[in-house]
Amino acid sequence: MNAPTAHAAYSSALPRIALLAVAAAEALYALALRIDAWLARRRHAAADRQALASMSDRDLMDIGINRASVDAVAGGAWTRDWPR
DSSP states (O other): OHHHHHHHHHHHHHHHHHHHHHHHHHHHHHHHHHHHHHHHHHHHHHHHHHHHHTSOHHHHHHTTOOGGGHHHHHHTOOOOSSOO
16 A cells, blocks of 8 residues: 555656756757857857968958957957947
8 A cells, every 4th residue: 555655756756857857958958059159159260260370461451450460350359440
């Protein structure tokens, strides 16, 4: 007679455990998406940095930046000195 009582106690906890597992899976999925987007931004910045670094000083001057600003431009932290 103890088995049905014990089974009933476990059966009430199972939906809560399932909801917690689903919530944890959704949180991990959201974290994976954020990490993937961060890695994509890093890859894009690295490609931009490589492209700018391969340009000559004259080409960089033509587009309005100098060699010292290449990392800032590729990282997205660079702004022009004059208002648009």
